[in-house]
Amino acid sequence: MTDINKPSDCCMDATDSSISASDALRMIAAKLRPVDGIEAAPLRNALGRILARPIASPINVPAYRNSAMDGYALYGKDIPLDGQRRLRVVGSAFAGQPYRGELNRGECIRIMTGAKVPETADTVIMQEWVERDGDEALIDARGKPGANVRQAGEDIQAGAVILQPGDEIGPAQLGLLASLGIPEVAVYRRLRVAFFSSGDEIRSIGQPLEEGQIYDSNRYTLFGMLSELGADVIDMGVIADEAAAIQAAMTQAAREADLVLTSGGISVGEADFIAEAIPQLGEVHFAKVAIKPGRPLTFAHIGNAGFFGLPGNPVAVMITFLQFVRPAIQRLQGKREQLAPTLRVKAGSPLRKLPGRTEFQRGILSLDEQGELVVRSSGRQGSGVLSSMSDGNCLIRLSDETGNIQPGDLVEVQPFDLLRH
Template structure:
C-alpha cells in the first residue's frame, strides 16, 4: 500500500475525509469574496452608536483646550512657597468652571478653584480643599507641594490633529462621548448591510400553524433574526419557501435584488427533494462544501448574481455554529469594521470530552471559576446538532481542533465565550 493510500484509508477512530474543507481555508475563501458596502451615511452623533465609522476622526484642537484644575481646591505657584511645614496664603478670588479668574496669582496668594476651571495666570499647582484649613480669606496648606499637582494640561488627552478614532471602528458609548468632546455633531458611517433570509422545506411550519405528522416549527428564522439583530444589520425575513422550483427561483431572485447578502437554512445539503443546487446553478455561482466541522458539515457559499450567498444547514445548532463562525465574520467585513482576532482563552476541562480526530468541533460549554480563581469548562451534555437547548444553556464554545482526539479531565482546551459574540 502506498503512503498516499495509508493517509486516506478509512479509520474507525477518526472523522477524516479527504474531501473535507478545513475551517481556515473556508474562512480565507469567504474573506476574499466579501467587500465593504459601497455607501456612506452622515448621521447625528447619538445615532452613530453601534455604527462603523467610514472616515477617521481627528481632534480639531487640543483636548482639553485649556490647562485646568482636576480638583476643587486652591491654585497657587509652588515655586513661591516657603521652606517650612505649612504656608498661609491669601485668597484673592475664585476661578469657576466656565468663568475664570481674570487676575494673576502672586507670591503668598491663591485662588479658590473648581474642577475643570481654567488655571489662573501665575498658578501652577492645586491643593484639594479637603487638605486645607481656611479661616476667612486665609488658607493654610501643608508643605512641600509638588509642582503641577492636580492640574490637567491643555492637550493632555489629545493634541490638535491627533487621530481620535479610526475608520472601521464600531462606535461604543465611550466613543460617543469622545466624539462630542471634540465638538462634532455628525459623523460619516458605512451603510448597514441588508440581509435577506428564508428557510426551505415542505416540513417547516411557522409558529401558530398546526403541525401534521412529520412537520416541525421553523426555529431557524428566529435564531437568524436574533443573530442579525445583535449584529446591527438591516434584514428582510422572507419566511418559509416550499420545495418548489418556481418558488425557490423567485425567492432567490427577489432576495438578491433587494439585499447585500442572502442566507438560507436547510438548503446546504443536496438531496432528491432539494432544488437549491439546480436553482443556484442557473442564477449564480455557488460551491457546496463539506466542511471539516462539527456541527455544520454542509455549507454552501457563493453568489446569486452579484449578491453573496450562504446556504446554512437545517439543524438548529448547525445554523448557529456556521453563522457565528462564517457568516458573522463576513458581515463584519461587509460592514466596513476592522477585523480583529476572535477572543479566545484556555480553561481546564471538567469531566473530559469524547472526540475523534478529523474535524474542528464547537462543543457547547459552561464556564465556572474554581476556588483558586482559575477557569474551568464543561460541556452542556448531549452535543447533537438538533438540540437547540444546548446553545440556550451554554455560555461558550469549546473549540477542539481537527487534530485533537479525546480530552481528559483536567486538560487545557480553547474556549470562545459568547459574551461579545452571541
C-alpha cells in the same frame, strides 16, 4: 502558502472535498468587500454603525488648563522647601466659573476639580494638605510644582485623529464625539441581508402542525443574530421544496440584498433544491467545511450578492453563523477585522472528540470553588439539540488534531457574549 481556492490536504481525504475552517475564513475574506454607500448619521442614530471616514478632533481636550482635584491653585515657586508658608486666598474658581482676577506671587485661590487654572498659576495642592486660617492658606513642602494641573490638549490635541474607518460606534465613542461637539458622522449604509428557510416539513409560528412537521426556529435565530449585528433584515419566510420556487426566491433575494442566507436544502438529497440552484445562479466558492456540527456549509456569490447556505439543524445554523457568517457580515459592513475573543480555561468535565476536524461543543463557563474559570459540557451535543445553545454560555472549540478531553485539560472557549458583535 495555502491556495485559498483549493481545500487543504490536511483536511481532506480522497473522498472528502471539505476545506478547513481556517481556509474557509481566508476565502471569505478574500471574496468579500465592504458595501458601497456612505451616509451621514446624526450622533443619536449612530450607535452600532461603522465609520466610513476618519474623525479628527476640532478642539483640544481639555480645552484649557484645569484642576485635577479640589484644592488651591498657586505659583509653584511659592511652595516652601521646608516648614510652612502663608498665602493670601484672593478668590475661588469652579468648573464653568473661572477666577477673573490676576493671581500674584504670595497669593492663591480655592479651586474645584475641572475649574480653569489662572494663567499665572502652575500648581494645585490638594485641599487635604492645606490648613485654612481665615483668608490665608498654610502650605508646606509636600506640594510639588506643576502637580495636579491638566494641560490643554493633554488628552486629545486639536487635529488628532480619534477614530478610524472601520471603528464601530459604541456608547464610549458616542460620548467621545459628543465631548468634541461633533453632531454627525459618516458611516457605511446598513447591510441588507435576506434570508429564508426551506423544507416541506417547516411551518411558521401560528400554523397548525401536522404529522412530520416542525416549527421554523431557524428564521427567528437568524433574525436575532442579524439584528444584534445591526443588519437591515429581509425575512422572506418559508419557501416550498420546489426547484422553481427556490430559484425564484434566491434570485429575488440576491437582487434586493447584499447577502443572502438560507437554512436547509444544501446537502445531496433529492429535495435539496438550494444545492442544485446555486451553481445555476452563481459561483460556488466552497460547499463543505471540516467542522462539527455544520459540515454542509456553502459560500457562493449570486450576482453581486454574497451567499451562505447554512445547514438545516438549529445548532449547526447558529455555529456556522457565528464562525463564518458573522465575520463575513463584519467585513461587508466595513468593520475593522477582529478575531473572535477566546479564553484558555480548564475543562470541568470530560469531552468526547475524534481527531480529524474542528469541533464546536456547547459549554457552561463558570467559576469553581477556587475562583478559577472552568468549562463543562452543557449536555447533549446533537446538532438538533437547540437547548444546548440556550442552556450554554460559550462554545468549546476543539481543533482538528484534538482527541478526547479529560477534566483539568486546557481548552479554547468562545463566550457567547463576545461573539454577538
